[in-house]
Amino acid sequence: MSLNKVMLLGNLGQDPEIRYTPAGMPVVNFSVATDEGYVDKDGKRQERTEWHRVVVVGKLALVCHEYLKRGRQVFVEGRLRTREWESNGTIARRTEIVASRVRFLGAPPADAKTDEASADAGSAAEAEIPF
Secondary structure, eight states, X not given: OOOOOEEEEEEESSOOEEEEOTTOOEXXXXXXEEEEEEEOTTSOEEEEEEEEEEEEEXXXXXXXXXXXXXXXXXXXXXXXXXXXXXXXXXXXXXXXXXXXEEEEESOXXXXXXXXXXXXXXXXXXXXXXXX
16 A cells, blocks of 8 residues: 655745646646744754645646746645656656645735635546656
């Protein structure tokens, strides 16, 4: 038995970037920042920010592209996936979260439409992304 599930609650680091696969499937990428507080060896309170790369596919990608903006708080559910490719003779790797659900939290930016508060992915997000 195994389980590959990720849940993040954080803020967008930049506006979502959209592109399309050769088959016309929309794919959106954005980063989410999460903060972790800890006490260092000197007893001082510190904070660390982790950045997570999120990939959204299909109809949910279109909704995220339209309604999410930098700084917006989101809850993301999905699974981890590590991609590998060759670049300049070396193997490059990136671990990312393939989102199956994105919940928009907090107030929307002033320039965003307000009729969509959250979104859930359908079966398209569960398919393997062909790149």
